[in-house]
Amino acid sequence: MDPQALETEAHSAIAAALSVSELDAVRVQFLGRNAELPQALRKVRDRETGMTLNALRQRLDEAVNARRDELEEQALTQRLSGETVDVTLPGYPVPRGHLHLITQIRREIEDVFLGLGYAVLDGREVETTYYNFTALNLPEWHPARSPLASLFLDEDTVLRTETSPAQIHVMESTRPPVYVVSLGRVYRRDTPDATHSPIFHQVEGLAVDTGITLADLKGTLLHLMRALFGEERRVRFRTHYFPFTEPSLEPDVSCFLCDGGGCSVCKHSGWIEMGGSGMVDPAVYGYVGYDPEQVSGFAFGLGLERIAMLRHGLPDLRQLWENDLRLLGQF
Ligand code: DAH
Numbered sequence: 001m002d003p004q005a006l007e008t009e010a011h012s013a014i015a016a017a018l019s020v021s022e023l024d025a026v027r028v029q030f031l032g033r034n035a036e037l038p039q040a041l042r043k044v045r046d047r048e049t050g051m052t053l054n055a056l057r058q059r060l061d062e063a064v065n066a067r068r069d070e071l072e073e074q075a076l077t078q079r080l081s082g083e084t085v086d087v088t089l090p091g092y093p094v095p096r097g098h099l100h101l102i103t104q105i106r107r108e109i110e111d112v113f114l115g116l117g118y119a120v121l122d123g124r125e126v127e128t129t130y131y132n133f134t135a136l137n138l139p140e141w142h143p144a145r146s147p148l149a150s151l152f153l154d155e156d157t158v159l160r161t162e163t164s165p166a167q168i169h170v171m172e173s174t175r176p177p178v179y180v181v182s183l184g185r186v187y188r189r190d191t192p193d194a195t196h197s198p199i200f201h202q203v204e205g206l207a208v209d210t211g212i213t214l215a216d217l218k219g220t221l222l223h224l225m226r227a228l229f230g231e232e233r234r235v236r237f238r239t240h241y242f243p244f245t246e247p248s249l250e251p252d253v254s255c256f257l258c259d260g261g262g263c264s265v266c267k268h269s270g271w272i273e274m275g276g277s278g279m280v281d282p283a284v285y286g287y288v289g290y291d292p293e294q295v296s297g298f299a300f301g302l303g304l305e306r307i308a309m310l311r312h313g314l315p316d317l318r319q320l321w322e323n324d325l326r327l328l329g330q331f
Helices: 003-016 020-031 036-043 047-082 101-115 165-173 214-229 282-288 304-312 317-321
Strands: 119-121 126-128 152-154 157-159 178-187 199-209 235-242 245-254 271-273 275-280 296-303
Touching: 003 020, 003 047, 020 036, 020 047, 036 047, 101 119, 101 178, 101 199, 101 214, 101 304, 119 165, 165 178, 165 199, 165 282, 199 214, 199 275, 199 304, 214 235, 214 245, 214 275, 214 296, 214 304, 235 275, 245 296, 275 282, 296 304, 304 317
Parallel strands: 119 178
Antiparallel strands: 126 157, 152 157, 178 199, 199 296, 235 245, 245 271, 245 275, 275 296
C-alpha cells in the first residue's frame, strides 16, 4: 500500500462527495473495517509505519468530519431557502365565536338594571308548585296548574313556567327595599311554532319600597325600552289581569320601525306588546310577610326571544335554537 497515493485518492474522493450519504460511502471505502488502511494498521508491526499510518487515518477522519459539517450546512441552507415563508400570503381564517344573541340581550338587560342600582339574581328552574303558583296567588283551578299546560316532575314539582317565582324567593329572604331582576329559562307545554317554544327566556323585575307607584313602573320600563329599542321610544299601558299584580298592565312600546306610523312589525297599530307588569298584589305580600300598608311595589316580566325577534326582524324564534352559525353569526 502506498500511503501517499491513498491519501491523495481519499482526499479527492472526500471532496467529490456531494451528500452526507455519498460521504458515508467514501468513509467506509477508506476507513471502514475492511478498507485497506485499517487492515494495514491491524497488521503493522513496526512503530514507524504504525505512527505514519495512524496519523494518516487521523487526517482522513478529520477530513471526513470537516466535509460532513460542510455538507450538512449546505443541506440546511438549501432546505431553509426552499422553506421560506411568504409573509404576504393571506393566513387561514380562524372563525371567532361570540355570545348567543339571547345571552347578549340578557346581559344588556342586566347592565341596564345594574345601572339603576338593581341586583341581578338567579332563580331556580325546578320549582315547587308553592313558589310557581300558590305564592303568586294563582287559584287552585288556574289552568297553568294543569299538566296539559305545564311540565311537572311530580305532583308538587314543576319546571318553572315563568321567572316570577324568583319574586317570592327574594322577598322571603330579604326585607324591603328590594330592587332585583332575575333572568333565565322557563318551560311550558307548548308545541313549537314560529312564536312558541316549550323552552324560552324571561326577564323578571321587582321593585318594592315605600311609596312606589305606577309612574315608577312606567319610567323604569321606558328606560329599558329606550336602551333596547332606541332613545325615541315611548311606552303605554293596557289594562290586563295577572293573579300576582293589581292593577295588572301590559306595556306596549312605540314601534321602533315606523315610530307609530304603522308597519308590519307593529301590525299597523304603531305599538308593540312587550309582556306583563303591574303593581304587586297585596295577597302576594301576605305570602312573604311584607306589610302592604307599609310598602308598595311593581313587577314585570318580558320574553327575551320576543325582544330578539322584534329587534332583529327574525320571523321564527326556532331559528335561535337551530344552531345554524350562518344565522347566529349575524348577531
Ligand atoms: N309571569 C308572567 C307570564 O309569564 C309575566 C308577568 C306579568 C310577570 C306581570 C310579572 C308581572 O312580574 O307583574 O306571563
